[in-house]
Amino acid sequence: MVLSERSLKLGDNPIRKLVPLSLRAEADGVEVLKLNIGQPDIITPRPALDVLQNYKPDILKYGRAKGKETLRSTIASHYNSHVTYDISSDEVFVTTGASEAILLTFFSALDHGDEVIIPQPCYANYIGYAKMAGLHIKALDCDIEDGFVLPFIQDFEECISQKTKAILLCNPNNPTGQYYAKDDLEALAKLVKKHNLVLIVDEVYRPFVYDDTFHSALSLSEILESVIVIDSISKTFSACGARIGCIVSRNKAFLNAVQGYAQLRLCPPDIAQEIAIACYQSYSSYFPKVKEEYRKRRNTAYQRLSKIEGFKTYKPNAAFYNIIELPVASADHFCEWLLRDFRLNNQTLMLAPANGFYLDRKRGKKQVRLAFVLNCDKLNQAFDVLEAALETYEELKV
Numbered sequence: 001m002v003l004s005e006r007s008l009k010l011g012d013n014p015i016r017k018l019v020p021l022s023l024r025a026e027a028d029g030v031e032v033l034k035l036n037i038g039q040p041d042i043i044t045p046r047p048a049l050d051v052l053q054n055y056k057p058d059i060l061k062y063g064r065a066k067g068k069e070t071l072r073s074t075i076a077s078h079y080n081s082h083v084t085y086d087i088s089s090d091e092v093f094v095t096t097g098a099s100e101a102i103l104l105t106f107f108s109a110l111d112h113g114d115e116v117i118i119p120q121p122c123y124a125n126y127i128g129y130a131k132m133a134g135l136h137i138k139a140l141d142c143d144i145e146d147g148f149v150l151p152f153i154q155d156f157e158e159c160i161s162q163k164t165k166a167i168l169l170c171n172p173n174n175p176t177g178q179y180y181a182k183d184d185l186e187a188l189a190k191l192v193k194k195h196n197l198v199l200i201v202d203e204v205y206r207p208f209v210y211d212d213t214f215h216s217a218l219s220l221s222e223i224l225e226s227v228i229v230i231d232s233i234s235k236t237f238s239a240c241g242a243r244i245g246c247i248v249s250r251n252k253a254f255l256n257a258v259q260g261y262a263q264l265r266l267c268p269p270d271i272a273q274e275i276a277i278a279c280y281q282s283y284s285s286y287f288p289k290v291k292e293e294y295r296k297r298r299n300t301a302y303q304r305l306s307k308i309e310g311f312k313t314y315k316p317n318a319a320f321y322n323i324i325e326l327p328v329a330s331a332d333h334f335c336e337w338l339l340r341d342f343r344l345n346n347q348t349l350m351l352a353p354a355n356g357f358y359l360d361r362k363r364g365k366k367q368v369r370l371a372f373v374l375n376c377d378k379l380n381q382a383f384d385v386l387e388a389a390l391e392t393y394e395e396l397k398v
């Protein structure tokens with residue numbers, strides 16, 4: 001069969017490409033400490049798991065394309081009770097994870113050939129989804145030297161061409177673990193207004209901000225009609241497998257367009273929506289402890305990483321990721337070598353080479369992304385492995 005050109009251009013997934021090597025190490029009885037993927041290890045809220053026991057419908061029916069009213073109003077009141085956004089349930093559109101929300105947003109707000117500005121490194125799937133939707137990404141470089149802060153507004157403005165339709169931000173950011181504060185967002189809002197753009201903000205890590213107060217793009221009163229927020233229960237509630245996310249927007253025309261595409265996939269799964277309702281209802285009793293756990297992990301990681309010689313790093317202030325620059329020529333090679341050849345106390349380490357988070361894969365060649373999805377004891381073991389591995393790797397070079 002001759003595959004489509006689109007498929008041939010898609011490229012590999014930077015996070016999953018090391019899986020065969022990891023499986024081989026595990027088959028040999030080695031413990032692989034996995035810091036490569038944002039799959040939280042924290043238990044999902046109990047009431048959400050109980051839904052699985054108590055869900056007993058007679059018929060598993062199709063539901064509404066935009067999701068159940070009970071879930072949409074639960075999400076709206078969740079937002080409204082934490083910050084006064086005054087969101088109504090009609091402004092919330094339920095999707096099959098934030099993943100589908102990104103795709104529906106691209107299809108509904110942007111045309112084939114349109115340009116979207118994205119600071120990089122960025123969540124790798126934006127690149128794949130942009131290819132699916134025929135969009136051109138204009139990547140705006142952020143730098144590890146200054147902790148991947150948001151580029152200057154002038155830099156954004158210089159990227160804008162006739163074809164530029166949108167700016168896409170991930171806030172808090174995966175893969176950098178950095179949060180862009182209120183001032184940054186307000187400055188961007190002015191630019192969006194001046195050039196009549198759309199601001200898409202992926203807020204799936206919205207409550208994971210450790211040293212500041214989270215400021216949502218939903219609060220940008222100057223450009224309310226031009227803001228699209230993407231959210232999900234995957235990370236906040238450790239519920240990646242439920243596949244529930246949402247789009248939030250005050251722009252009715254945009255939501256109608258989303259409805260048109262969403263009707264093609266009929267509806268999000270019913271049981272998962274019930275799970276999502278239970279998640280949101282558990283937020284106050286559940287999330288504060290989760291956040292403290294991630295804060296501890298972030299602190300442990302920073303303490304250890306800042307002591308290792310030859311590293312470039314910074315203290316991430318949000319989400320549960322950190323990019324580090326290693327003293328190696330190729331992080332790709334180092335990550336493969338770890339899984340294939342390096343063991344410390346029968347353990348090894350799985351990291352995500354960071355070049356997959358850049359549009360141009362020649363960038364970030366020495367960088368890896370860590371996800372703090374192991375407890376502090378295991379994290380310490382992971383850093384023991386990393387330190388010992390770097391010493392051995394260095395010796396191999398000579």
Ligand SMILES: Cc1ncc(COP(=O)(O)O)c(C=O)c1O
Pocket residue numbers: 038096097098099100123170174202204231232233234240243244245
């Ligand atoms: C920034 C970002 N957006 C979206 C997603 C996808 O989320 P979901 O599981 O809700 O599809 C992820 C998953 O890792 C992510 O990190």
